[in-house]
Amino acid sequence: MPIKFYAPLWGNVLPFAAFCENVKEAGYDGIEMELPQEKPEKDKVLDILKDHQLELIGQYYQSFEADPLENLQNYERYLRHLIAADPVLINSQTGKDFFDFEANARHFELAAELSAQSGIPITHETHRGKCLYAAPIAQMYFQRLPELRICLDISHWCNVHESLLEDQREAVELAITRTDHIHSRVGHPEGPQVSDPRAPEWSVALQAHLEWWDRVVQRHRKKGGTLRITTEFGPFPYMPALAYTQMPVANQWDINVYMMNLLKQRYLI
Structure with missing residues (x-):
């Protein structure tokens, strides 16, 4: 079972090349990112990725419309935009936490149709503010939509439930069975991102996440297929910063490379 690692474009301030x-030098297999809407800029990005032999995970997070129908229309437009770039995967922050089941289910149905037509897998992220924002809500969707596949960013659930999910074990286990993609950010009861996973004060939170990811890896080893992991520690305001100066308390790039190497050593060696 191959495991591939992806860097987030989120937080980058360098020229794309x-x-x-x-x-590439750090040892990633690709990048998870949105794509420019303008064709010349989009083509340039895709050419640079190809030049560096980096895979693309297309990223959808633009669930901004409060009206479910308008949201669905723009969702389709953007998914088609990503599909046209032929990514290895599309990761979607789908729907809204305040849409009802029927409205969010239409988003999942549309994604399933487009995935079947294109052959490109689409995972749906467990993200605050989106459809799968909380463990029991996601559990209900999993039970009613048995084909639903996810990107497990369980750091969000730690924040939503203000815990390391000790009392959400059934929902977590079900989520693990639906996971094809991981965002390996470490959350904690008071936030979706610890300041630095290398620091000893976050060892309990890190270990909890590692144990969840271990179970995902174990399942994929049994069933086969590719597991994709994006090391998605983010910049300010996800990254804590000093007051007034907004100076980050740690280096985002260094942390993400650390997480990639930690997981490579854990799963590939």
Whole structure:
């Protein structure tokens, strides 16, 4: 079972080609990112990725419309935009936490149709503010939509439930069975991102996440297929910063590379 690692474009301030050089040199397999809407800029990005032999995970997070129908229309437009780039995967922050089941289910149905037509897998992220924002809500969707596949960013659930999910074990286990993609950010009861997973004060939170990811890896080893992991520690305001100066308390790039190497050592060696 191959495991592949992806860097997030989120937080990058370098020219894209320079960023890709760093990503390749660090040992990533690709980049998870949105794509420019303008064709010349989109083509340039895709050419640079190809030049560096980096895979693309297309990213959808633009669930901004409060009206479910308008949201669905723009969702289809953007998914088609990503599909046209032929990514290895599309990761989607689908729907809204305040849409009802029927409205969100239409988003999942549309994604399933487009995935079947294109052959490109689409995972749906467990993200605050989106459809799968909380463990029991996601559990209900899993039970009613047995084909639903996810990107497990369980750091969000730690924040939503203000815990390391000790009392959400059934929902977590079900989520693990639906996971094809991981965002390996470490959350904690008071936030979706610890300041630095290398720091000893976050060892309990890190260990909890590692144990969840271990179970995902174990399942994929049994069933086969590719597991994709994006090391998605983010910049300010996800990254804590000093007051007034907004100076980050740690280096986002260094943390993400650390997480990739930690998981490579854990799963590939």
